[in-house]
Every structure is written in structure tokens, then in C-alpha cells.
Amino acid sequence: MAAFAFTLPVLPGQGGAVRGMGDALEGSAELQEAYEASRKILGIREEKVWVQKTPIGEALVVYWETEDPQRALRELADSQDEAVEKFRDLVMSAAPALDLSGEQPIASELLFSWPKP
Numbered sequence: 001m002a003a004f005a006f007t008l009p010v011l012p013g014q015g016g017a018v019r020g021m022g023d024a025l026e027g028s029a030e031l032q033e034a035y036e037a038s039r040k041i042l043g044i045r046e047e048k049v050w051v052q053k054t055p056i057g058e059a060l061v062v063y064w065e066t067e068d069p070q071r072a073l074r075e076l077a078d079s080q081d082e083a084v085e086k087f088r089d090l091v092m093s094a095a096p097a098l099d100l101s102g103e104q105p106i107a108s109e110l111l112f113s114w115p116k117p
Contacts, residue, residue, distance in 0.1 A: 001045060004069035006098075006106050010051065010058040014094035018051055018060055021090050031083070038083035042072045060095045073098075073106060 010018055025032055039047060046065040051058055066072045076088055091098060098106065 001065050001067060002069060003063070003065055004108070005061065005063045006108065007052075008060045008062070008091065008095035008097045009056075010060055010095050011093075012057060015051060015058045017090060017094045018058075021087070022049065034083040035087075038079070038081050038087070041079065041081055041084065042075050043067055044072055060091075069106070 025035055039045075044064050044066045046063075048063040050061040052061050064072065076084060079085065079088070
């Protein structure tokens, strides 16, 4: 299982929309169930999302555990699942730095890892 993290800048004025997704998930058992099912479709075993305040604005920090992060991103782009579409629409409107149309939507370089395996 691969650990995969990425950061997306949040557009000015969109922090509330990003936080609203988390609030909505916490407040609705039905939405939680649909979201969990969507993560299974995407092949994501674990997901954590933070909003990080920086000197140049807010950023969305996402952590996934999945076998194939690039496949999960491509599936996110193509899925017709309602919960996946809602997440994708939110990300594309609030933090549109993610280009889901490419073969590798996100290219990351691991600088170091601790502890060593």
C-alpha cells in the first residue's frame, strides 16, 4: 500500500466551501456512507484532509493510502459516482491546481523518509 500526499492551493474566498465538505461529512450518516463507498471505488484505503494556513493563503493537504495513486486520480476524474463527483467538483472549484486530464495528474518527488524501512 502506497502512502501519497499532495497539496493544492485554495482559491481566495473558497476556504469556507472546503471546510463545508468536512462539516457535511461529519453531519450526515448517509453522506458518510456514500463517501466511504466512493473511496472504495477509487481504491483509497485511508484518507486525511487538512486545510493549512500559509503566508500566501490556504492550502488543502490530502493524504491517501492506496495501491495506485495515479489510478485513483484518473478514476476521480472519470467517475460518475455522485459522491466522487461532489468531491471532484469541490476540488475543481475551490482548489483548481489539479489537472485530472493527464496520465499523471500529480508528480511528486520523495525527498526523504523516516524511519528507514
